[in-house]
Amino acid sequence: MKIEKYKISFLVTVLSGFISVGMAQAPFSKNYTIWYDKPAEIWEEALPIGNGRLGAMCFGGIHEEKLQLNDVTIWSGEPQPNSDRTDAYKKLPEIREALRNRDYKLAEVLTHQYMTCNSVSNEDIYNTIYSSSYQTLGDLSLKFKLPEGEMGSYRRWLDITRAISGVDFKIGEYSFSREIFSSAPDSVIVMKLGTDMKGGLSFSMLLDRKFSAVTTSDSHGLVMKGNTDYMEHRGNCDYEARVKVVADGGRVSNSKGKISVQGADSAYVYITCQTSYILDYKKNYRRAIDSKDAVRKLNIVSRKKYDDVKSIHVADYQGIFNRLSLNLGNNKSIDIPTDQRLTRFNEKSDDLGFVDLFYQFGRYLMISSSRENNPLPGNCQGIWGDGYKLPWHSDYKANINYQMNYWMVEASNLSECHIPMLRLTASLVEPGRKTAQSYFNASGWMYAMMTNAWGWTSPGQYTIWGSFFGGSGWACQDFWEHYAYTQDKEYLRKVYPILKEACEFYLSVLIENKDGYLVTSPSTSPENRYIAPDGSRVAVTEGSTIELSIIRNLFSNTIYATGILNEDNSFKEILEKSLARLRPLQIGRAGQLMEWNDDFDLNAEDIRHRHVSHLFALHPGREIIPFEHKELAEAAKRSLQIRGDEGTGWSLAWKINFWARLLEGDYAYKLLCRQLKLVRSNDTNYSNQGGTYPNLFDAHPPFQIDGNYGFVSGVNEMLLQSHEMYIDPSSPNEDLYVIRILPALPQKIREGKISGIRARGGFELSFEWKDGRLVNAVITSLADKQARVFYQEKEISLNIAKGETKELNELCKN
16 A cells, blocks of 8 residues: 555654564573672763663762653754745755855855754854753752761672662661662652661652752652753753652651651652653644653552562563673673773773673663653663753764664664654654755755754754755665564555655755766765865865765665565666766775765865764665675775774774774774773763763763664674675565675684574574684574575575574584
8 A cells, every 4th residue: 555645644653563573582691780889970970771761870879869860752942843944945056056166165155054054143053043952851869867887898780681770888787778770661760778777768859950840749759840941942841750759667758849768678769750742743742741640650550569560670671682692701800890890991802791791781771762662762862861951962963873873773683672763763754845845945855964852854053064965865774774674564665655755855956967977966974074175174065975875775775665565666767767877986096985076085174083974885884895896895994094093982883883894803893992991081072082981881972872882783793794685586676685694703702602683684693603613503584585694605595484493504614
């Protein structure tokens, strides 16, 4: 059934029904616990918990505890329907003529003036029309009355196999403990406080927020109501957070916005939140808050036995987490605090168990911040962020960060965690049609380099980063990737209209260059500039390499979709003709893959720039396959050498993926070790200070979660690759994949095993290697599909039925 354009919005609500869940594996036997021997003094030392939507950072203080709270829907700002420059397209001929004549300075001025958002001010990014930011929900603060005595045996921990954080310590002869988790089944954060001192638990509790909030007491506990107004910016989101405390023994009192517990043996704290946010463009992203439902949820969960609530939470979480296990060998530093272990790894790089831990921590963060039913996907900081105007708005930057967040989900057997991202992208089609009309007078839909909770699709304020028009095309890659791994044709049928309209936009804006190729114009390479022959420092060009690579990827995926679905052949022919005319990848005078239309790479304003956007064709694209395109692979390698090995946290992670795709496992491992460098500064730094914070959050700096996820993707690429495609003449319309086992195994990782990793084509694999060689491997089909499986020079051709498992013994023979 063909879905018409006006029905696209229906996909926002139905996408969650189209997932394929992998097979659960046995529970882990290893100790995946992050731990410290002192409380957190700064946010980057606190430990994260989350149920997808509701999260907290746990500081683990002794006399005072703080939970910094977040809800994924707490956003300042509001929808901004006037953000497009509605007649910008009228200036396109003038801009394009300037570029054709190589008058780059004029093209830059005109692009900045007309192809950016409708700004209030050009002086301060936070005074422009684009001002919305993800925000903190607030703080839950506890002050304890503890007995006198010497404090000892302190341990603050996060068990990522159970998604539970805690604190344990002794004062004199008495033990005190806390357990904290965020339960998805019960939609609540739960904290248990205990002691072996009879009646020894006494504390007071406050729930507060610095801006636009009022906390009161009612018969159920504390209730904090407010909105996301911040300074001069109105917030479109209202919230109602509630806290309830139940104690064993002692007395609980609640008045004037404060809860007090006196003389209890143990206590249980329950936190929940509701907001007015709904991902619905037509409803202005607002709905009514149901206070009664929040009270009902709190009452239900607080009447349950704590152990039952915890066991349900653990079972739910492990049903996702335990699908994939990884064992890379030794845990040389497992008995020292994690921040010290991080420092030791950076010095010696021999604690492979730490690589394993950091990998699984990335999966933990994904499950904790992007559950299937999330109203929004995880943002630049997942669901964790402390403040009201967070770095870079903590939004969804579509020139790398939004997409990098989700590179790892499918291969890491977290397919349903992809759904919130796909849902948000689908919701941008309607506002994106207006933006396509305003800037290009084009059909279809588009958005530029960023979006937020309010459906922003306009360009940004400045040309260098804002006038990037590849965001929607790049985000559409995720629709294809979700299909490629799940092989869910009904899902593909639902999202095909989105892919088609995205293609229609790019078909409308492509123009012919002087050599007869199709290019975009104006065009930029994200956040980078070059020095033009006249000395001007400019960002704008005619057909940046990344934009054309994104378009090739989008057109190719959509062509495959038409064949798989056996529909829209006429549109397929249009795409094939345009695809053949796109300007190909170009190699420059230094042997590098060229970034811009002309050979300006060595004239870049920052030759070591953190963005390596022109290598999209290598990763996450599939246009450069080292086995087939040796010259282009060498050019990509040369570009990486020119860029250098330093960078922000996420940039280092992307380089791990690049080198793995180039089959350079040792170099990928070198970058992996560079990313696992202890960083404590949280000042903004765009150059060479990337690494990892004490709590294992990625350091841009400051914190950006895409580096955590990009690391997981990089390890996946070292161990398994499946992006390479082939054609079977007997099934020319089928997407078929080459699966390569251990394609970029570093010398440092001589032995290991992985179970539950996924490959495109609907396959799940488990394999083990010793002394650098594959010793056993099995593959399970999740769809009726053929594939070619390689280990080094050995190949097996497979065609196995759905649910069937096959041992790959032929690949393991010496």
